[in-house]
Structure formats: C-alpha cells, structure tokens
Amino acid sequence: MLFMVVEKFKNQDGKAVYRKLQKGRGLPDGLEFVASYVTADLGRCFQLMRTDDITTFQRWIADWQEVVEFEVVPVVEGKTTREALEPLL
Numbered sequence: 001m002l003f004m005v006v007e008k009f010k011n012q013d014g015k016a017v018y019r020k021l022q023k024g025r026g027l028p029d030g031l032e033f034v035a036s037y038v039t040a041d042l043g044r045c046f047q048l049m050r051t052d053d054i055t056t057f058q059r060w061i062a063d064w065q066e067v068v069e070f071e072v073v074p075v076v077e078g079k080t081t082r083e084a085l086e087p088l089l
Contacts, residue, residue: 005047006071014042016067031056
C-alpha cells in the first residue's frame with residue numbers, strides 16, 4: 001500500500017532533521033521510500049512511502065519522533081481510484 005507521510009518538523013527546525021538524515025533514513029526492512037517534497041519554509045515534508053506492514057511505520061517513527069511529528073495517511077493513485085469508480089459514474 002501507498003502512504004502519504006506528513007512530517008511536521010518540531011520547532012520548524014529543518015536543520016535538526018537534515019543533521020539526523022546524514023546518518024541515513026533508518027528505514028526498517030519492508031518500508032520503501034518513494035519520494036519526498038519539503039515546504040519552502042522548511043516546516044513540513046510530504047513523503048510518499050510504500051509498505052504492506054504498518055508496524056514498519058511504527059518502528060521508523062519511534063526513531064524520528066524527537067525531531068518530527070507524523071501523520072500517516074493511506075493513499076491511492078487517482079488513476080486507480082477512477083478505475084474503481086468507473087462502474088458507478
């Protein structure tokens with residue numbers, strides 16, 4: 001499954017996040033990074049990630065929660081949603 005991860009940098013401290021990131025993302029096996037986008041004010045990051053095991057997020061979040069607040073949202077590509085809804089249109 002795909003997930004949009006909204007990360008709010010604590011105290012809008014993007015530098016703290018990037019210092020920690022120098023050691024690597026620390027992704028557990030089974031959690032795949034797809035892409036990320038950072039706001040201009042360095043306050044938030046939106047990451048697209050993939051996993052079939054939600055506990056991979058729990059392990060990853062536990063390692064980063066001192067610098068980031070997380071919201072994890074299951075998402076589906078718009079094309080896939082359209083295909084699912086086509087018979088109902």
